Amino acid sequence: MNIKSLLLGSAAALAVVSGAHAADAIVAAEPEPAEYVKVCDAFGTGYFYIPGTETCLKIGGHIRYDIKGGDLLGLDTDRDGNGDAWAKRAQFRLKVSTAADTEYGALKTYAEVNFNNDNGSSTKTNLDHAYIELGGLLVGYTDSLFTQFTGYAGNVIQDDLVQEGPYGTHLIQYTYDAGNGFKIAAALENDNGAGSGYMPNVVAGVGYNNGTFGVGLVGGYDEAAEEGAIKARVDGSFGGVDVFVMGGWNTDGSAKNNYATWEGDWAVWGGFSAALSDSAKLNAQLSYDDGENFAAVANVAFTVASGFTVTPEVDYLRPGVGDDKWGGMLRIQRSF
DSSP states (O other): OHHHHHHHHHHHHHHHHHHHHTTTOOOOOOOOOOOOOOBOOOOOTTTTOOEEEEEEEEEEEEEEEEEEEHHHHSBBBTTTSSOOOOOEEEEEEEEEEEEEETTTTEEEEEEEEEEEEESOOOOEEEEEEEEETTEEEEEEEOOOOOHTTTSSOSSSSTTSSOOOOOOOEEEEEEEEEEESEEEEEEEEEEETTTTOSSEEEEEEEEEOOOSSSEEEEEEEEEETTTTEEEEEEEEETTTEEEEEEEEEESSSSSOOSSSSSSSSSSEEEEEEESSSSSEEEEEEEEEETTOOOEEEEEEEEEEETTTTEEEEEEEEEEEESSOOOEEEEEEEEEEE
């Protein structure tokens, strides 16, 4: 046997042994494909399907830090009605929305919770909204239809130095949206007045908005006070400038009620928003009521990056009784 024959024989033997071992080798199964989150775009941006369901979920909110000062907004450490120290607030707001299609229309829920820490004190939690919607029907806890239907005054932070209506309440509300800018709404709301019983407060509104021009009218009846209020608003957009005028009338000017939260027979609010650049917007608002309360507010909202804004604001209040007050604040907010 020569060297060549020996090498060939050894190679053949190794091939046989290798084949035997290969037949006995354990082959790992390929991993199952992961179930990734699926985007749900039927109800707007930000929604995704909860895995294994047909329900869409959206999670959002913000982290906000406010610094306030001056007689109007500062911390009143001396308890004399005037701010004499910086007032500071850190806020985490969590918003959770769900949506799903049903044979009766879209079934939606919404909840909004605020976690506030003021000046280093203990953190307080507040549920601002928690409601269920089916079609145009809404049931739960949210801001009064009287306030939300016409809008929350201007785009300034301190927009309610002359308050335009009540906020959180329990309600049953129905809104009909014609799809062409026209809508009507009505609500039965919680009666928090003195001596209130089983009868609810009643609110109804009608409005139209085509994106450039809008008009709205809403009225509320306070069952306990047996009085109410009416509010009307007009909005317009002209060459990048958004303006609004809103007026309110109290059915009994001698006293406030749940809906006429201003002083006297009437109140008026007006303001505008105008883009100064791609990253800066000027917002201003004036308000006045029959009790001779006058407020002026202006700010500039700077968009530093997408979802991140810095807003310095100046506020002035001349009350019907008492001295004029000035205040200023800085808001830093990251929304997600």
